[in-house]
Amino acid sequence: MNLPEKAEDTFIQRYFARLATDDGAFGLHDDAASISVPDHQDLIVSTDTLVADVHFFAEDPPAKIAQKALRVNLSDIAAKGARPVGYFLNLTLPDAFMRSDEWMSEFSHGLQQDQSEFNVHLMGGDTVRCANTGVITICAYGVVPTGQMVRRNGAEAGDRLYVTGTIGDAALGLLMRKAKLHGLDTIDQDIGDAIRALDPQIKRHTEDRYLLPQPRTGISSALLAHASAAMDVSDGLVGDARTLANASSVALKIHTDQIPYSTGLEILSDESILQRICLTGGDDYEILCTVPAGQCASFEDSAVAANIAVAHIGHVKSGSGVEVIGNDGKELSFSQSSYDHFS
Template identity: 45%
Template sequence: MTSRERPNEDGLIARFFAPLAGEGAFGLKDDVACVSPKPGHDLLLTTDALVETVHFLPEDLPASIARKALGVNVSDLAAKGADPAGFLLSLALPETWTEEWLAAFAAGLGEAARDFACPLLGGDTVKARGALTLCVTAIGEVPTGRMVRRTTAQVGDVICVTGTIGDAALGLKLRKAPAWAESLSPGERAHLADRYLHPQPRHHLARALRTHAHAAMDVSDGLAGDLAKMVRVNGVSAVVEADTVPLSPGVQKAIKVDPGLYDLAVTGGDDYEILCTVPEKKLDSFMKEADSVGVMLSAIGRIVQGHEIPVFRMRGSERRYDAGSFSHF
């Protein structure tokens, strides 16, 4: 099929994206979406761009790319205690796009939007000059004044993190078939690979976060680096008990074979877990609520006075991850 036979922008929107449109999107027949928060709620807005080869790989399936683009934005909202309300998508498509690719992308996007309860509200489609580039702006809702900030951690708070850390970073490494991969079962390898491809935003934790956490952010650029960012903006420091950082069975096995992979696990990107600080007296209640919504939660350290970058305490040693943080920029 030549590019002349492909639908123009309006045809493309009507065919692939209008079926995904939520309330306030006017069937994507207008340029603008209308959103009103429920009474007593604020709207939260976040935007993240994804570029092929930087944030995903050319061989990734279009449905996976779509899910990731939405998931990383919903993850930002979740970390602020917000429930997803919808999203806008800008898609810069290289000349080589095909209808087949776009149909699979839209199907994956629609499925992710349903899973995250976050409907499509609008967007834009343009020609890329270079690699496929996506920009999602996600909108969330939070009771007025209850957004969980990054800058409100307090000395003495317990540091918690959801899920497991390092899966995505090792999942990406797996593609190069490293020696340590042989010690993992097929299921463990599949789990790690999937965690890179398909972030699991922890939006079910939003309500528990806003009633328990002092401060929160999502872990996208590596646990160590993101914790360092958090303590810096709070003018505090942190102590992490290295062996309490939650690791999946596959990552644990990999580290046994190659101990240096611990550093990769805590500095690698793409976890999309939630890092938060909680006053000790609320910790039990927070753990229980997390459990009740099916989100694994681990206490990994404390916010302490000081201005140093966080220390990870190991048996017999300690480590600070200086500029080791992964960054997409």
């Protein structure tokens, strides 16, 4: 007697089996995956959950939603000095998405594009249909030489503080996206007025950075060789700097005139409401790290070789907390230093 194939099995084979190219994924036909770890390597694992209308808009392009979900995890792996290898995907999506061949095909294609770009493979996961809010959880893993994972707790007084790329693009991009989808009246008036004054090219650039983070996987070897501590910037530069300082039991001093902004945003003043958003808004997915003073030149050379921009934005000192020094030499204060799910 021939029984019909389960709908979930058909769904998985249609949209995700082609992504499971590693032998250990068994074509997504088994209950678990088999992961082989090379000799003298540690397995580094990280997971992040994205919720519709919290981390992405339900109206965002499906391919971009998929890529963002994967890339925020790859950012964590890169910050540990690890080479990304694979990931598991848990999907909880409304019926309207799961029954839309167009939506699911675009979502799957986005993952396929990034698997090619970052040389990772889907290893397994789960799919669940829900009534309303979509939730996407990815668990990514990578490898690093045994005992060499770069943690948050290694910064020491005298180290220099660096950040990759540019800060604040995605936080502004979130506002651009919200205004485009739901109208400027959904944004605080002062912020809306500041956004209107921005160049259209900057608006497009920041929205793109919100939709599609750029995980700095190429900096991993430089972190392994030179960084004393590192983490990715996901909840806002100031807040994440405080997290690193607390983990290392040190203080960090940041100078706003050394923070890297995209072209067109470098003119933001210390009094600008947009600068505050750039420093505390999050979604940067850049890497914040500390480097011993004697290794800074080598670290910068390694970053150049990897074609990743790094900026020296401050230093580590004894004490606790984070000081942010404005252009006038005075310390800035923030009512909220980062995005907080529990505030």
